[in-house]
Amino acid sequence: MLLRIKVVLFSLFALLSVGFSQSLMNAFGIGSPASNFDAASMGTSPMSLLPSFQEGVSISNPVTWSQLHYTYLTGTYGGQQSEIQSGSIKNGRTYLQQIQLIIPIKKKYAFGLSIAPNTNRLYSIIGVENLVDDGIYGDSLTVRKSVSGYGGIASLKPSVAFPLTSLESMAITINYLFGxxxxxxxxxxxGTDYIQKEQDIYSGTIMKLFFHSKRLNYKDYGIGFYLSLERALKPLSVNRISHQPFEDNNESGNHDGSYYSDFPxxxxIPDAIQSNSIGEIDPFEIQVGLDVNIRPRLHILSEGSHWYDRGDNGHTVSVLNDKIVSLDQISFGLAxxxxxxxxQILNQFHYRGGFFAKQYTLYHK
Structure with missing residues (x-):
């Protein structure tokens, strides 16, 4: 089954605290992939591969940073609203998208360091009440199951960019995942709750390569070709600590002691059970984009991407026993x-517009 999601997003430059709201997508696998947009890309594309911050520069693509004239320290805070295809489930969230330092060097090289969320696992799913025969006295018991969670994965990303030829350049980003x-x-x-709590700990390393060529042209149109490839150097592993279940007699939600103490x-309480490498995420992604300069300062921007998880057991870490195995995106914009x-004051502004589409695929559907 394919889940088609309509996404409405906004971004503002700010250094603010992070907040998440709940989403069913966050309960699949290791969580819903966070969209680490810079604010300038929001008018054209969610992938941030093509220049949109200024002519020739994308804040999220290190291969373009050498075109900057100054060192930049930026932060992005944004929000997202998602609607599952049936229209019956809507979720919104706001979150810190990125904090980033970029240092251009002699118009040829660049170095950058950023920290951003990678996935979000804030969710709450409450089942319906069911009447169950107790099998002994002929009485009916009211039973309801619910699952919830919070947390996620963050990424620390150092990047370096350098020229290959006078018309080609390259950049490398190492993405350290933790959380x-x-x-x-x-x-x-x-009416009595029986609760079990678990903690998942994540670690992994991903490398992403960026390539840019100015060699293409058509008539008088300059065409910038952009490519990025991402793969895991160390697949994301998940270690789990499972605490013993308990009867929450005092309705605090925690296993504690009081006059009406919880049981046991x-x-x-027995020791928590630790399970190493219960799941593994092995992502691969390719992004391709074209930047066509049709008039002075006027650009047509088009890009597409395909992301998929090559790991075979990442669904086991999900309360829904499922995960997102692929994400396809396509966009078209004008800047x-x-x-x-x-x-003139009107010439002091950038004008951007565009549309994009996303499609997710789940492991079991």
């Missing part, structure tokens, strides 16, 4: 950049 999330499973029987007593030294 943790917590999951809570609760079964309510006639804190002194009788009119400002003049270098504008004399």
């Amino acid at each position: 943790s999330s917590r999951g809570i499973t609760s079964i309510s029987i006639d 007593d804190l002194s009788l 009119l950049f400002s003049r270098r030294l504008p004399s």
Whole structure:
């Protein structure tokens, strides 16, 4: 089954705290992939491969950073609303998208360092109440199951860019993934909650290569070709700590002691069970884009990407026993950049517009 998701996004430059709201997509696999947009890309494409910050520069593509005139420190805070195809489930969230330092060197080289969320695992799924025969006294029990979780994966990304020829350049980004999330499973029987808590710890390393060529042209149109490839140097591993279930008599949601203490007593709790490498995520991604300069300052931008997970057991870390195995994206945009030294106020602004589409595929559907 394919889940088609309509996404409405906005971004603002800001250095603000992070906040997430709940989404069903966050419960699949290691969570919903975060969209690490820079604000300038929002008018044209979600992939941020093509120049949109200014003419010839994308904040999210290190191969273009050598065209910057100054060192930049940027932060992006944004929001997203998603709707599952049936229209019956809508979710929104706001989040810190990226904090980034970029240092151009002699118009040829560049270095950058950024930190951004990689996936989000904030979710809450509450089942319907069911009447179950107790099998002994002929009574009916009211039973309801719910699952929830929070946390996610962050990424630290150093990048370096350098020229290959006078018309080609290249950049390398190493993405260090780290983080943790917590999951809570609760079964309510006639108003009494029985709770089990788990903690997942993540680690992995991903390399991404960027390539840019100015060799292409058509008539008087300059064409910039952009390519990026991503693969895992160390697949993302998931280690899990499972705590013993308990009866939440005082309705605190935590296993604690009080006058009406939870069961079993804190002194009788067995040690938590640690399971190493219960799941593994091995991503591969290719992105391709064209930047066509049709008039001075006016560019047509088009790009597409395909991401998929080559790991075979990542679904096992999900409360839904499923995961996102592929994500396809395509976009088309138009950008009119400002003049270098504008004399009129209207020429001091960048104008951008475009559309994009995303399609997710799940492991079991």
